Amino acid sequence: MAILAPDHPLANHATPLTLTQLSAEPMAMWDPSHGVRQMVDQAFQQARIAPRLAMNTNSMVVLAQYVRSGMGITLLPAFAVAHDLELGTLVARPVDNPLFQRSHAHMVTRVGRQQPKACILLLRHLQRWMQAFREPGSVSDQPTPLP
Numbered sequence: 001m002a003i004l005a006p007d008h009p010l011a012n013h014a015t016p017l018t019l020t021q022l023s024a025e026p027m028a029m030w031d032p033s034h035g036v037r038q039m040v041d042q043a044f045q046q047a048r049i050a051p052r053l054a055m056n057t058n059s060m061v062v063l064a065q066y067v068r069s070g071m072g073i074t075l076l077p078a079f080a081v082a083h084d085l086e087l088g089t090l091v092a093r094p095v096d097n098p099l100f101q102r103s104h105a106h107m108v109t110r111v112g113r114q115q116p117k118a119c120i121l122l123l124r125h126l127q128r129w130m131q132a133f134r135e136p137g138s139v140s141d142q143p144t145p146l147p
Contacts, residue, residue: 001078001092001100003063005070008091016096019047026054026072028063040075043099064090075100 002022004011010021023044029051030037037056044051054072057063063074064081068089075095084090094100109115109123 001076002095003067003074003076003078003081004091004093005067006088006091007070008073010073010093011091013093016094018096019044019049019051022073022075022095023049023051025052027051028055028057028066028072028074029053030063031056031058034058036076039099043097046099047097 002010002017010017010025029040032038032041040051055062055066057066060080063076064084066072067074068084078085078092081090081092085092115123
């Protein structure tokens, strides 16, 4: 998703944003070693478009503050800034790119391994509170069942 300040000119677009539209905007991104950044770089390379990178960081707090301040945009999964989206301090808009639409978030555990109680409680908490781990299209707070 393109993450924008609510008053950004692209924030109210009804259709998904294109990489061409996004490439004109100053962009803060994860450090190049991060998986999200690698996917973004791949999408821009395939489209033969250069993003206008203004800053690299390894801090989610810095990415969100950069966008909130109106300095530019970023590309992140919506769940990464879910609290800001609920408060209305940030806006998420879909990006018209097949790489972004095919991406998924997963929780991985080792099958057959007895997990400590704290680990199980953490997994259940993540399932309950992170939208990315809910059934696709689900509007309820019911998480996908643990295996």
